[in-house]
Structure formats: C-alpha cells, structure tokens
Amino acid sequence: MTPTESVAEFARRAGAWLADNMPGIDPASPPAAPRDDERSWRRARELQKRLYAGGFAGICFPREYGGLGLDYEYQRAFDEASLRYEMPLILNTPTFTICCATLLDTGSEEQKKQHIAAALRGDEVLVQLLSEPSGGSDLAGVITRAERQGDRWVINGAKTWSTSAFAADYGLCLARTDWDVPKHDGLTMFLVPISHPGITLRRITQVNGSTEFCEEFLDGVDVGDDAVVGEVNAGWAVASRQLYHERRAVGQGSEFASGSGSEGGHTTPVDYADLAEKTGQADSDRVKEMAGRALVHRAVAEQLIDHVYRSVRDGTLPPAAGTLIRLFHAETVALEIDTALSIAGAAGVVGQYGEGLQTGFRYLSRQSVAIGGGTTEMARNVIGERVLNFPREYAADRGVPFNQVRHGQER
Numbered sequence: 001m002t003p004t005e006s007v008a009e010f011a012r013r014a015g016a017w018l019a020d021n022m023p024g025i026d027p028a029s030p031p032a033a034p035r036d037d038e039r040s041w042r043r044a045r046e047l048q049k050r051l052y053a054g055g056f057a058g059i060c061f062p063r064e065y066g067g068l069g070l071d072y073e074y075q076r077a078f079d080e081a082s083l084r085y086e087m088p089l090i091l092n093t094p095t096f097t098i099c100c101a102t103l104l105d106t107g108s109e110e111q112k113k114q115h116i117a118a119a120l121r122g123d124e125v126l127v128q129l130l131s132e133p134s135g136g137s138d139l140a141g142v143i144t145r146a147e148r149q150g151d152r153w154v155i156n157g158a159k160t161w162s163t164s165a166f167a168a169d170y171g172l173c174l175a176r177t178d179w180d181v182p183k184h185d186g187l188t189m190f191l192v193p194i195s196h197p198g199i200t201l202r203r204i205t206q207v208n209g210s211t212e213f214c215e216e217f218l219d220g221v222d223v224g225d226d227a228v229v230g231e232v233n234a235g236w237a238v239a240s241r242q243l244y245h246e247r248r249a250v251g252q253g254s255e256f257a258s259g260s261g262s263e264g265g266h267t268t269p270v271d272y273a274d275l276a277e278k279t280g281q282a283d284s285d286r287v288k289e290m291a292g293r294a295l296v297h298r299a300v301a302e303q304l305i306d307h308v309y310r311s312v313r314d315g316t317l318p319p320a321a322g323t324l325i326r327l328f329h330a331e332t333v334a335l336e337i338d339t340a341l342s343i344a345g346a347a348g349v350v351g352q353y354g355e356g357l358q359t360g361f362r363y364l365s366r367q368s369v370a371i372g373g374g375t376t377e378m379a380r381n382v383i384g385e386r387v388l389n390f391p392r393e394y395a396a397d398r399g400v401p402f403n404q405v406r407h408g409q410e411r
C-alpha cells in the first residue's frame, strides 16, 4: 500500500487479490456459516489469516496495531469488491466492530498491541460479557463483583446472552468494584480469558434452534491489573464507548466491519419479486405496494448510515446519534420481515417453497434486532436525552450509593 494510493487504485488491487486468494461465492446464496457451529469459527479464523497475510485486514484500524490506517471509503470499496468472495463475516460483530473498536478508544497500549493485532491476524475472538440474569437495559446496575485480593482481581457473578462466547478467547466483562458510590462510579471493565477454569459456560437454545448465545458463571476468576481496561472504577466510560460502537455496528454503520455480504444467507435481503412470483402474486397491486413500502425503508436506512457517519465525524451530530441508525435498522428489519410474511401467507408456515418457509423461520427471530445492542426503547431514550436534549428520565437510584439502592424490595 502506497500512501498516495487512491480509493479506485486500492479497489482494483483488492479485486485482483481477492480473485487470487479468496474462495468465490454466489452472493445470492453464500455458503452456510451458522454462528453456533464451531466449524464456522475455525473457517472464519482461517479466512481472516488470509486477509491479514494479503495486507487487507483491519483497513480502518491504525497501522501500529496491525491495520492499514485508511479511511472508511477504502473499507467500503473493499466491501464492494469482496461481495463475490467468502469472507470471515462472523468476526465482525462483536470482535472487530465492538470489542476491538472499544479497546482502540479505551485500552492500554499493551492491550491494543496484543488484542487488536491478534484479532486482525485471525488468532483471537473477543466477545461482550455485559448483560446479567437480573437485567440488561440497566447496564450500570450490574452486580457481578470484582474484589482485590493481594495483587489480583477476583471476579464472581453471572453473565448472559453473550453472543458467540463459546467460540471466544476473551470477553470484555463489566463488574462492580466499589459498592459505596452511585452505580456508574463503581464499575470496572476487565478483559477476561474465556478459558479461565473459574468460568462455567453454558449454551442457550433459542426459539429458532440456534445455540449461539451463552451464559457464564464466574466463580473466583482471578486476573491481574493488566486485565483492567481503562481505569479502575471508570468502567462506565469504557462501557459507554462499547455501547456507542455496538449501536453503530447493529445499525450496519461501523467502519471496522470487513465485508458487507450476508452471513451464510441469514441476513440476505428479502427478494420481494421472487417471493411474489413463487406465491403466485406477481400481478397483485397490494403486494407491490407492500413491497414498495419496505424497499423505501431499506433505501432510507442505507442513506441514513452515510449521513449519520459523516455528521458525527464533522461534529454536526453528537456521537450518541449512532443510535439513530440502530433504531431505524431495527424498524426496517421488522417491517421487512413482517412484509415478507404477509406476502408469503400460509407458505411461510407450511408448503413447498424454500423462500416461503425461510420467511417464516426468519420471523421467529424477528424481535432480536430490537433487543440486541440495547433495546429500541432504550435507543429512543438515548435519542431523546442525548441527541434532542430532552430532560433526563427520572431514576430513583441517581446519585445514591449502590449498596443503598432498593432492589426488588416491597415498599
């Protein structure tokens, strides 16, 4: 890579390299890569190693941590060029777009050199250990505790809904280190090795049969000071950054994602014309109108990503505006899946058509996009309070030491 290489030159060089080095695919039916299957993760690591060896890993990550230090335009050009090739897409979220992005903003120099570089080489998968059985929206209310014992931190508690933790090497784990101060002030973020003998990991079976989510029980998990991300008791600053990156990632607007194709067909956009044709409704005005409405939302969602990215970068919008794309993405996906199911009708539940049954199957997990990365209700709160500057929601625990906050008690 020469410093003066234009986006077009970079795209041409990437296209030639991809043709020689990455397996070709039909973007309309990419090879299955179920996120709950260990083999998908082994394959993703292998493909990531190829990208790294070829000099195309981490296009927007700084060079000193193994990336290329280039602008988003280069990443988008690469994404476009890579659509016809098998890519390690499952590494994007949460490893690159959330965990590495957060370490880049808040980690120590050693953590960046170790973990971002290892992830870009295809040697490390990182996940998020934030939500707890007692609740995920009130993230600052976590009750997993980390206590100082000698020169170590000992962590005890439980985490849940951890996407792909079974395949991971490290988790960003938020724990309470001070109970005598208000909830946001007593938290610390730790980088915890998932293989630690004190972690018991179980997989959760979802309604669609996927076992990607995990729950972890942490029992005497000891780590050193080098595991602390940011400062002790300043974990909320790290978590906030993590949520910022997560909202952008969930809204498909992160410059740290590599490749924009569909993950094993799971996120393939609905082909309304094909669905209408296969269900014998190609001439229906009602179907065309419904599909048109969904497609307009899809087009606006795509434009919004670009608009918000640029506006946050030039300061026209505050960083919390990333939540706009997260919210609109969730609404668009819900509308698209509802529309597809309405068109498919009975074929979405029984029948011959792969496309029809696939639509019904996707409907089962329709709601997850409105929950993962923080719920859409919480996204509306963020937009109201931090983009539109409305008054903050009342909170009975604001400013109260955490050990004096009433939890689930009767009045």
Ligand SMILES: Cc1cc2nc3c(=O)[nH]c(=O)nc-3n(C[C@H](O)[C@H](O)[C@H](O)COP(=O)(O)OP(=O)(O)OC[C@H]3O[C@@H](n4cnc5c(N)ncnc54)[C@H](O)[C@@H]3O)c2cc1C
Residues within 6 Å of the ligand: 094, 127, 128, 129, 130, 131, 132, 134, 135, 136, 137, 138, 160, 161, 162, 163, 164, 368, 369, 371, 372, 373, 374, 375, 376, 377, 378, 381, 393
């Ligand atoms: C696809 C997916 C991936 C996920 N990946 C991870 C992961 O990798 N790591 C991880 O730690 N967690 C993960 N989660 C968990 C996710 O972060 C939580 O499910 C989410 O934050 C909501 O928490 P909860 O489920 O405990 O719901 P609760 O917090 O119990 O909320 C219940 C309901 O109350 C609403 N609510 C709560 N508080 C308010 C409020 N103040 N104002 C308005 N409404 C409110 C919520 O919107 C929700 O509808 C994932 C979830 C999904 C679906």
